[in-house]
Each structure stands twice: as C-alpha cells, then as structure tokens.
Amino acid sequence: MRPLRTIAVLLLTLMCAACSETPEQGIKVNNGWIRLPVAEGKMTAGYITISNFSEAPVSITRVSSAAFERIEIHTMSMQDGMMRMRPVDSLTLAAGERIELSPNGLHLMLHGANPDVTEGQLVPLTLFDGEQPLAELRVPVAAENPHVQ
Amino acid sequence: MVMLNFRSPVPLIILLVAFSAGLYVGLKPAITDENTRSDADLRTAQALEAGTLLTPSRALQPISLHSATDAELTLGDLQNRWTLVFFGFTNCPNICQPTMQLLSRVQARIAAKDESRVPDILLVTVDPQHDDADTLLRYTQVFGDQITGATGDIDAIRAFASDLGVLFQRVELGEDQYTVDHSGTVLLLDPDARLRAIFSPPLGAVGIANDIMTLTEGAGA
Numbered sequence: 001m002r003p004l005r006t007i008a009v010l011l012l013t014l015m016c017a018a019c020s021e022t023p024e025q026g027i028k029v030n031n032g033w034i035r036l037p038v039a040e041g042k043m044t045a046g047y048i049t050i051s052n053f054s055e056a057p058v059s060i061t062r063v064s065s066a067a068f069e070r071i072e073i074h075t076m077s078m079q080d081g082m083m084r085m086r087p088v089d090s091l092t093l094a095a096g097e098r099i100e101l102s103p104n105g106l107h108l109m110l111h112g113a114n115p116d117v118t119e120g121q122l123v124p125l126t127l128f129d130g131e132q133p134l135a136e137l138r139v140p141v142a143a144e145n146p147h148v149q
Numbered sequence: 150m151v152m153l154n155f156r157s158p159v160p161l162i163i164l165l166v167a168f169s170a171g172l173y174v175g176l177k178p179a180i181t182d183e184n185t186r187s188d189a190d191l192r193t194a195q196a197l198e199a200g201t202l203l204t205p206s207r208a209l210q211p212i213s214l215h216s217a218t219d220a221e222l223t224l225g226d227l228q229n230r231w232t233l234v235f236f237g238f239t240n241c242p243n244i245c246q247p248t249m250q251l252l253s254r255v256q257a258r259i260a261a262k263d264e265s266r267v268p269d270i271l272l273v274t275v276d277p278q279h280d281d282a283d284t285l286l287r288y289t290q291v292f293g294d295q296i297t298g299a300t301g302d303i304d305a306i307r308a309f310a311s312d313l314g315v316l317f318q319r320v321e322l323g324e325d326q327y328t329v330d331h332s333g334t335v336l337l338l339d340p341d342a343r344l345r346a347i348f349s350p351p352l353g354a355v356g357i358a359n360d361i362m363t364l365t366e367g368a369g370a
Contacts, residue, residue, distance in 0.1 A: 045243040083332040
C-alpha cells in the first residue's frame with residue numbers, strides 16, 4: 001500500500017501546485033514565427049501556440065496583421081496519399097486546451113506580405129473572435145523555426 | 150478537441166481512388182519482389198535509414214518537360230548524377246518551402262563529406278499554370294545553385310508524376326483561389342535516371358543524406 005500512498009500524495013501535491021497558480025484569463029499565444037516568404041506572390045505560412053486559460057471555449061475567427069493583406073487559418077491533412085491544405089472559418093479551443101500550429105497541421109496562411117517582412121523583423125499579429133481582439137503579439141520572421149532547441 | 154468549421158464543402162476529387170490504385174499496383178512489384186533482389190541489394194536495402202530501395206531500380210518512361218532556364222528537359226539530362234525529385238509549387242509555403250530547405254540541407258551535409266556525391270535537386274511544379282520557367286528559376290535560386298526547376302505541359306507533368314507514384318490534384322477554393330493537393334514523397338534517381346529509392350514524409354535531412362552516402366559508396370557518383 002505504501003507506494004500507492006506515495007503516488008497519491010505526489011498527485012495531490014501536483015494538483016495543489018496547479019491550483020495555487022494565479023488563474024489566467026483568456027488566451028495566451030507564444031512560440032510564434034512567420035516563415036520568410038520566398039514566393040513571388042509574397043505568400044507565406046505562420047505558426048503560433050495558443051493556450052486557452054479560460055473556463056469556457058474560445059473561438060478564433062480572424063487573424064490580422066498590418067504587414068499582410070490577408071491571413072487565413074488552414075488545416076493540413078493527408079488524404080489519398082496527398083497533402084491537402086484547406087481554409088477553415090474558425091478555430092475553437094476547449095477550456096484549458098492548448099494548440100500548437102505547425103507545418104503538419106493547423107497553420108496560418110499569410111497573403112500579400114509588405115516589403116517590411118524580411119528576415120529578423122518582428123511582425124504584429126492580432127487574433128480576433130468576430131470583432132473582439134483576443135490577443136496581440138509580435139512574431140519574428142525567420143527562414144527556419146527560431147524556437148527549436 | 151479542436152473544432153474546425155470549413156468554409157466551403159470540400160470539393161470532390163474525381164477518379165483519384167482509381168488513379169492511385171492503378172499507380173500503386175504498378176509500383177508494388179518492384180518494391181516487394183524479393184526474388185529479384187541480389188544479396189548486395191538486400192544488404193543495401195537494409196542499410197538504408199530513411200528510404201525504400203527499389204530492387205532492381207526501375208526504368209522511367211521518357212519525359213518532355215522544360216527546365217527553369219527554358220531548355221527542354223529529358224531523362225538524358227538527368228543522367229550521370231544522382232537526382233532528388235520533388236513535386237511542389239512556388240505558392241506552397243507550408244510544405245514545399247520547408248521541403249526545399251530540407252533537400253538543400255541534404256546537399257550541404259553530403260557536400261561536407263564528399264562534394265562529388267552531392268545529388269542534384271529537381272523541383273517539378275504541379276502548378277504549371279502559375280509556375281512558368283522564370284518564376285521557377287527565381288524560386289529555386291533561393292535554395293541553392295544545384296537545384297533545377299521544371300515545368301511544362303500539365304499532361305507531361307502528370308505522366309512523369311504518375312510514373313514516380315506521385316499524385317496531385319488542383320482544387321478550387323472559390324473567389325479565384327485554388328490550391329494543389331500533392332504527394333510529399335521525394336524520389337531518388339540514380340545516374341542512369343532510373344528510380345532507385347523513395348523517401349516518404351515525414352522527411353529528415355540526416356536520414357536522406359546518410360542513405361545517399363550509402364548508395365553512392367564506391368560508385369564514384
């Protein structure tokens with residue numbers, strides 16, 4: 001019984017550690033970066049990690065940036081041996097959910113980069129639910145994921 | 150669970166299942182026919198980290214494409230060197246761009262060991278309507294100087310892709326927008342321009358580079 005008890009105590013300690021943290025509201029966005037555009041259409045992809053700290057689902061229906069004409073949320077999936085990208089209207093995170101956007105799944109598709117979108121620049125991004133801004137951040141432009149390692 | 154609302158009904162991809170079934174029937178015997186494998190082939194196949202070796206290597210149908218410098222590109226132009234072939238398009242920042250970077254890292258890794266064994270990279274566009282020779286040239290130059298872009302007639306591109314077991318399909322997304330679904334495989338052609346190995350996603354530069362080093366060992370590529 002002793003090992004079980006130890007585990008139980010450990011679990012309780014861990015849970016309490018989580019409880020004691022100041023509850024955060026809304027969503028938190030980090031690990032963002034935008035791939036340096038090389039195509040002539042100035043189209044590129046962007047990646048962020050979104051955490052929903054609220055106790056209700058949060059929907060992101062729009063992402064905008066002063067540095068891009070238009071931003072879409074896309075999915076990537078494998079179907080019939082092909083990779084397929086499709087725009088989605090919105091992205092909903094359940095309470096407590098964390099989503100990492102990546103080349104292998106959900107990602108941002110950014111159209112019409114302005115000339116300031118060069119390597120090392122910080123680009124503003126705003127996430128909205130309808131007209132309500134949920135998060136504002138600045139993310140670096142890089143040829144490769146700058147958050148790896 | 151992530152919930153997603155799709156903007157429009159997902160367009161139908163016609164004939165795809167029949168098409169892919171036909172392709173894989175064509176490819177399968179070359180990959181799995183153990184009887185045709187020599188002991189050396191078997192050892193090489195086992196030594197590969199990332200790729201699937203074709204034993205024996207498979208001859209390809211003649212091709213007629215245009216290189217990014219607008220010269221005619223035939224199988225003859227792919228001889229006397231190893232070539233990594235990828236089908237993609239320039240307006241494909243999420244998958245094609247990192248794949249091009251990865252293939253360029255494969256070249257760099259091999260170059261660090263033996264310059265003479267560095268394979269060429271051939272990017273064949275699956276969006277010839279947009280990717281003309283000039284567009285491809287400017288795009289491929291970003292990733293290095295041993296990279297060739299190829300475009301051409303859609304039927305010629307599709308024939309080459311089919312021969313290599315690669316599928317692609319243009320999909321209209323509405324409002325003048327479209328995308329091209331495509332396979333993410335990378336094919337390795339030997340110096341006789343025969344299909345020698347297949348690399349399927351997820352791709353890794355280290356594995357592909359090591360496999361090419363294995364395959365070119367003592368061959369004096």
